[in-house]
Amino acid sequence: MRFLYQHWLSPDCRAVRVVCEEKRLDYEVRVEKTWERRPEFLALNPAAEVPVLVEPDGTVVAGALPICEYLEEIAFDADLPLLGTAPAGRAEVRRLVNWFGQKFAREVTTLLLSEKIDKLFMGRGEPDSDAIRAGKKNLGPHLDYIAFLTERRRWLAGEHYSLADIVAATQICCLDYLDDVPWDKYEGARDWYARIKSRPSFRPLLADSIPGLPPPKHYADLDF
Amino acid sequence: MRFLYQHWLSPDCRAVRVVCEEKRLDYEVRVEKTWERRPEFLALNPAAEVPVLVEPDGTVVAGALPICEYLEEIAFDADLPLLGTAPAGRAEVRRLVNWFGQKFAREVTTLLLSEKIDKLFMGRGEPDSDAIRAGKKNLGPHLDYIAFLTERRRWLAGEHYSLADIVAATQICCLDYLDDVPWDKYEGARDWYARIKSRPSFRPLLADSIPGLPPPKHYADLDF
Numbered sequence: 001m002r003f004l005y006q007h008w009l010s011p012d013c014r015a016v017r018v019v020c021e022e023k024r025l026d027y028e029v030r031v032e033k034t035w036e037r038r039p040e041f042l043a044l045n046p047a048a049e050v051p052v053l054v055e056p057d058g059t060v061v062a063g064a065l066p067i068c069e070y071l072e073e074i075a076f077d078a079d080l081p082l083l084g085t086a087p088a089g090r091a092e093v094r095r096l097v098n099w100f101g102q103k104f105a106r107e108v109t110t111l112l113l114s115e116k117i118d119k120l121f122m123g124r125g126e127p128d129s130d131a132i133r134a135g136k137k138n139l140g141p142h143l144d145y146i147a148f149l150t151e152r153r154r155w156l157a158g159e160h161y162s163l164a165d166i167v168a169a170t171q172i173c174c175l176d177y178l179d180d181v182p183w184d185k186y187e188g189a190r191d192w193y194a195r196i197k198s199r200p201s202f203r204p205l206l207a208d209s210i211p212g213l214p215p216p217k218h219y220a221d222l223d224f
Numbered sequence: 225m226r227f228l229y230q231h232w233l234s235p236d237c238r239a240v241r242v243v244c245e246e247k248r249l250d251y252e253v254r255v256e257k258t259w260e261r262r263p264e265f266l267a268l269n270p271a272a273e274v275p276v277l278v279e280p281d282g283t284v285v286a287g288a289l290p291i292c293e294y295l296e297e298i299a300f301d302a303d304l305p306l307l308g309t310a311p312a313g314r315a316e317v318r319r320l321v322n323w324f325g326q327k328f329a330r331e332v333t334t335l336l337l338s339e340k341i342d343k344l345f346m347g348r349g350e351p352d353s354d355a356i357r358a359g360k361k362n363l364g365p366h367l368d369y370i371a372f373l374t375e376r377r378r379w380l381a382g383e384h385y386s387l388a389d390i391v392a393a394t395q396i397c398c399l400d401y402l403d404d405v406p407w408d409k410y411e412g413a414r415d416w417y418a419r420i421k422s423r424p425s426f427r428p429l430l431a432d433s434i435p436g437l438p439p440p441k442h443y444a445d446l447d448f
Binding site for chain 1: 247270272283285287289290291293294297299302311314315318319322323326327370
């Protein structure tokens with residue numbers, strides 16, 4: 001069996017789950033309390049971070065992008081190349097993977113998740129309202145950028161659905177779980193996200209419900 | 225001609241330069257004052273960040289990792305595969321590229337460079353001594369990790385020199401330019417860095433000298 005060590009509201013882990021679903025790869029999730037720094041887990045990833053994938057043959061792959069690139073290499077699907085096929089197109093996918101996986105994460109998701117969720121579950125005091133305000137303010141230009149791109153292309157990185165869409169959508173999916181996306185103000189981004197939500201690969205994410213923190217009603221709704 | 229838009233003390237830009245050198249690709253550097261947000265540059269990379277590579281055919285690639293992956297694809301050298309050849313090995317290279325390019329950068333390089341250099345050149349006030357102290361303190365465990373890895377393997381990610389070595393060395397190279405690496409306390413890491421410094425691909429970096437900010441004497445010395 002393939003094991004994915006993860007957190008439920010981690011966009012990085014969600015991206016790996018969607019890639020596995022798109023490729024119809026079997027896997028089992030194991031929730032890892034990374035802050036406990038379990039020696040067995042540190043042996044898998046000394047960075048003490050999820051996601052970590054352990055393959056049936058024992059191969060260990062750590063980090064969202066290394067895992068997604070690895071899965072694309074070992075389970076390439078010519079009908080759905082998640083990085084594209086030509087070097088320039090792959091570069092554009094990776095640019096946007098970087099944009100949403102790093103820049104968006106730093107400017108938006110990490111601010112909101114670490115204040116609202118990490119502090120709640122780890123008992124680290126009250127959320128910092130300045131950080132939450134900054135995260136919410138930074139979200140707008142990114143949603144506009146999604147609209148800008150998808151007015152010019154069918155998907156974020158070009159005419160084909162790619163890892164860029166997966167990484168952007170899994171960031172946004174976590175924010176939407178917290179009801180932090182003002183969809184009515186961002187129609188272009190909503191149209192794109194509606195197309196993502198309707199993909200079978202996204203269904204397991206929409207079925208997630210964290211004990212003590214249920215999602216808002218529209219979260220799993222395809223017509224939101 | 226191939227153009228690399230860059231900053232001189234950017235580890236990301238230096239990694240791209242070393243990859244070009246290893247592959248003997250011609251390129252010309254253009255220093256981009258990203259903070260001026262030149263419209264022509266924003267058209268190349270809306271993230272307003274270096275490095276950006278513009279190929280002779282006009283292809284634009286933005287971001288260190290997308291550029292390095294792109295160059296590996298278009299100019300693959302079977303005698304020097306910078307990502308390795310097997311998926312598990314490539315995953316290990318990418319894990320360590322991530323480690324040094326993201327984690328190390330966040331915990332060490334960005335703290336020291338932004339306090340010491342960005343503030344100096346952009347007139348943003350005095351360096352924050354707490355941030356500098358934190359960056360210096362965080363450096364030690366990373367240098368120990370380099371020693372740990374290279375006691376068990378010839379290079380960081382395995383028996384072969386890889387992009388992981390390039391990314392780690394270009395981070396450290398910038399710190400060494402600021403004389404922030406206490407080499408006498410970290411012999412293992414020094415042995416590895418000495419091997420990197422002796423590679424012809426590293427010579428252009430060791431010849432860098434920023435006006436008004438010359439490197440320390442040992443910076444270009446192969447026996448340091």
